[in-house]
Amino acid sequence: MTRSSNSNPAGNTTSAEPRRTFLKSTAAVGAVGATNAFLARSAHASGSDIIKVGLVGCGGRGNGAAKNAMTADPGCRLTAIAEVFYNRMEEGKKQLRKSLGDQYEVPDDQCFTGWEALEQILATDIDVILLATPPGFRPAQMEAAVNAGKHVFCEKPVAVDPVGVRRVMAASEKAKEKGLSVVSGLCWRYDLGVKATMEKIHSGAIGEIVSIQENYLTSTLWLRNPQPDWTPMHRQVLNWLYYKWLSGDHIVEQFIHSLDKAMWLHHDVPPIKCYGTGGRQVRTSTDYGDIYDHFSIVYEWADGTRCFASTRQMSDCFNETEDFVFGTKGTAKVLANKISGQETWSYEGKKPSMYDLEHVALMNAIRRNEPINNGDYMCKSTMMAIMGREAAYSGQAITWDQMMASEMKLGPDKPTWGEAPVVEVPMPGRYRFTET
Ligand SMILES: NC(=O)c1ccc[n+]([C@@H]2O[C@H](COP(=O)([O-])OP(=O)(O)OC[C@H]3O[C@@H](n4cnc5c(N)ncnc54)[C@H](O)[C@@H]3O)[C@@H](O)[C@H]2O)c1
DSSP: OOOOOOOOOOOOOOOOOOOOOOOOOTTOOOOOOHHHHHHHTTOOOOGGEEEEEEEEOOSHHHHHHHHHHHHOOOTTTEEEEEEEHHHHHHHHHHHHHHHHGGOOOOOOEEGSSSHHHHHHHHSSSOOOEEOOGGGGGGHHHHHHHHHHHHHEEEEEEEEEESHHHHHHHHHHHHHHHHHHOOEEEOOOOOOOOHHHHHHHTTTTTTEOOOOEEEEEOOOOOOOOOOTTTHHHHHHHTTTTGGGGHOOOHHHTTTHHHHHHHHHHHHHTOSOOOOEEEEOSOOOOGGGTTTOOOOEEEEEETSSSEEEEEEEEOOOTTTTTTEEEESSSEEEEEETTTEEEEEEEEEOOSSSOOOHHHHHHHHHHHHHHHHBBBHHHHHHHHHHHHHHHHHHHHHOOEEEEEHHHHOOOSSSSOOOOSSOOOOOOOOOOOOSSSOOO
């Protein structure tokens, strides 16, 4: 069982209508255009107008991202696929053929499996690569993609450790130098209702921000039953969510969506420190690797504001996913797109799919030769999430400067089937954060 690729992380509904005014926006999301308006502009794409797209990771999100890219621009074709498992590749091909129709143009010799699949897909003539594997592999993939001169759609989170984040930061800078676009899978940055709410808050609708509460209280996710013929590495890669070196833990893999909004509210200025708690109460079996099932973290900024951030993955409990922003003149609920207090406001505009809009922004940038680069916030928000994880694991207060200097690197450089990293559930007070 996988999460639906197009599922909105907080379960909001979306419609497919465009909003033309956003065509002019050149802010954080660059040249985001309305889906239909862009479709009309690029409807004549043919021959050299074709944008060739390669997909890495044929899972729920990867297949969804391929569909979003094709929807964003009828001149896009999926022309190559890389997937570590042969059977998942075959299943993915079937689904993609069906969902992409004529935009599926993947010959068999452009389908690559195994650990070398990334290098092989990068050697093809694709223009854009969609990176949608478990995030532990992302830094190496991102670096290689930029070195190979490809535009990148990079799913969140971008890494699982500080060394990985800094590698992606460097690759994002290199992309700028090479005129390549980098678009992040932090999809809420592209949601028109969330974006409008952020604009209201930033223009003073609730006064000065005093504090933020981020809740991502949700149920458990999928688990594949380990099979007798799986090696330890199969066991970890197939159930990657539960291994810190592959997913970063759920505070990084999932809660990043909320922490990114706290970062956005601070104009992408990172917190100076954090501390907090966490643990595993329900998912205690070894099938669940080494991750926690709940975290509660306090982030502090230099301006004195704080973010109280809680996430939990447990079934049959109270669920709530929302960003509450408390200001001197009112409060906001970012996901609900509502403001109350001295000013009352709610977003009434259209809500095209934010997943499509990410790819509209990417394809617009490529076609107009106006590169877009989401590298800054996607890296900082990943680091913020890792910082919270390390604070909870260690039981210590951790600073941003410590994160930026940390030499922590999880997972093998070159994974192979067979043996896998030995994992241990971190115990606060005993676990040590790797500073240098
Ligand atoms: N933006 C969002 O709302 C959103 C939603 C879901 C998932 N995601 C992110 O997308 C990524 C993928 O998640 P998913 O739910 O699709 O997982 P998934 O397990 O369904 O798919 C991942 C695929 O990658 C393959 N893979 C693993 N290692 C690989 C490697 N080294 N090379 C090539 N292929 C490899 C797997 O076999 C699998 O088919 C994760 O980073 C996740 O956090 C984002």
